[in-house]
Amino acid sequence: MSKEPDVIRVRTLFLSDFHLGTKGCQADLLIDFLRHYEADTIYLVGDIVDGWRLKSGWYWPQTHNDVVQKLLRKVRKGTHIIYLPGNHDEFLRDYVGSNFGGIEILDHAIHEGADGNRYLVIHGDQFDMVVRHARWLAFLGDWAYGAALATNTYVNIVRRKMGLTYWSLSAWAKLKVKNAVNFIGRFEEMLSTEAQRFDVQGVICGHIHHAALHDKFGVRYINTGDWVESCTAVVEHYDGNFEILRWTDRQVDVSSERRAERKRGKGQTVDAQPEAVPALPSPVLAEDDVTADAGTCAGDSAATESGTRTSNARQAA
Numbered sequence: 089m090s091k092e093p094d095v096i097r098v099r100t101l102f103l104s105d106f107h108l109g110t111k112g113c114q115a116d117l118l119i120d121f122l123r124h125y126e127a128d129t130i131y132l133v134g135d136i137v138d139g140w141r142l143k144s145g146w147y148w149p150q151t152h153n154d155v156v157q158k159l160l161r162k163v164r165k166g167t168h169i170i171y172l173p174g175n176h177d178e179f180l181r182d183y184v185g186s187n188f189g190g191i192e193i194l195d196h197a198i199h200e201g202a203d204g205n206r207y208l209v210i211h212g213d214q215f216d217m218v219v220r221h222a223r224w225l226a227f228l229g230d231w232a233y234g235a236a237l238a239t240n241t242y243v244n245i246v247r248r249k250m251g252l253t254y255w256s257l258s259a260w261a262k263l264k265v266k267n268a269v270n271f272i273g274r275f276e277e278m279l280s281t282e283a284q285r286f287d288v289q290g291v292i293c294g295h296i297h298h299a300a301l302h303d304k305f306g307v308r309y310i311n312t313g314d315w316v317e318s319c320t321a322v323v324e325h326y327d328g329n330f331e332i333l334r335w336t337d338r339q340v341d342v343s344s345e346r347r348a349e350r351k352r353g354k355g356q357t358v359d360a361q362p363e364a365v366p367a368l369p370s371p372v373l374a375e376d377d378v379t380a381d382a383g384t385c386a387g388d389s390a391a392t393e394s395g396t397r398t399s400n401a402r403q404a405a
């Protein structure tokens with residue numbers, strides 16, 4: 089029962105949006121995933137611990153502890169872990185540059201890919217303000233973009249000091265844009281723009297709970313998804329290929345394997361090698377789904393393909 093599963097070793101793991109400390113966190117699936125994968129480097133791409141929620145009531149079951157222990161054990165076994173705080177674990181931004189139990193805290197990082205490309209790794213909430221006001225910023229030019237980024241940080245520090253909840257981009261998007269697909273597309277475009285400003289070939293982020301991997305905006309855009317609903321992770325294999333894994337699909341396979349194993353009789357070793365689940369192709373929305381409400385944003389035309397899994401861009405982001 090406690091037999092270690094066959095472990096897949098990858099070059100890098102990118103994980104985000106665990107929201108530990110909330111009931112939504114799928115800690116059991118996450119622990120199962122962490123048992124199956126070992127990596128040279130793990131990037132924790134923000135919203136790992138949900139500090140905003142913890143303040144309004146302590147929720148910290150054993151499984152959430154187990155996730156933390158599992159990560160610390162990996163550090164002891166030689167994995168390099170880099171933690172890039174998000175908006176829900178923004179309290180850690182005060183510790184950027186520090187090291188906790190071997191876990192390095194950074195605001196953002198540049199990942200040198202095995203494919204020879206460089207990737208900006210960042211949670212992504214830094215762009216909420218820009219995504220919201222993209223329409224105006226396009227008029228006002230480059231300085232406004234920088235100003236919006238700075239304002240975003242400032243506003244959230246003030247909100248945090250006042251004990252307010254985090255203002256949610258995705259909740260706003262649902263109300264305001266009617267169609268969250270527009271918002272996902274804008275977010276993806278903003279992050280891709282930022283990668284270009286950093287003069288790198290791609291960006292790897294989280295925040296909107298919508299796993300993705302594409303090159304629609306001139307650079308590679310990779311989103312790690314979340315462990316509240318979609319249970320997704322991004323791996324970089326040693327050959328340089330990136331892949332989105334969906335662990336909920338994998339769970340189905342695990343239980344059917346177990347059933348098959350029981351039927352065949354005990355004592356037999358079943359090859360429990362988890363198969364990588366390929367990223368779902370982004371379904372294309374009907375053109376008339378895109379409402380005129382946000383129609384003037386520069387990114388909207390390209391946003392229509394971003395997919396129908398809009399429930400992933402949840403209020404927790």
Ligand SMILES: [Mn+2]
Pocket residue numbers: 134135174175176211213294295296404405
């Ligand atoms: Mn976030």
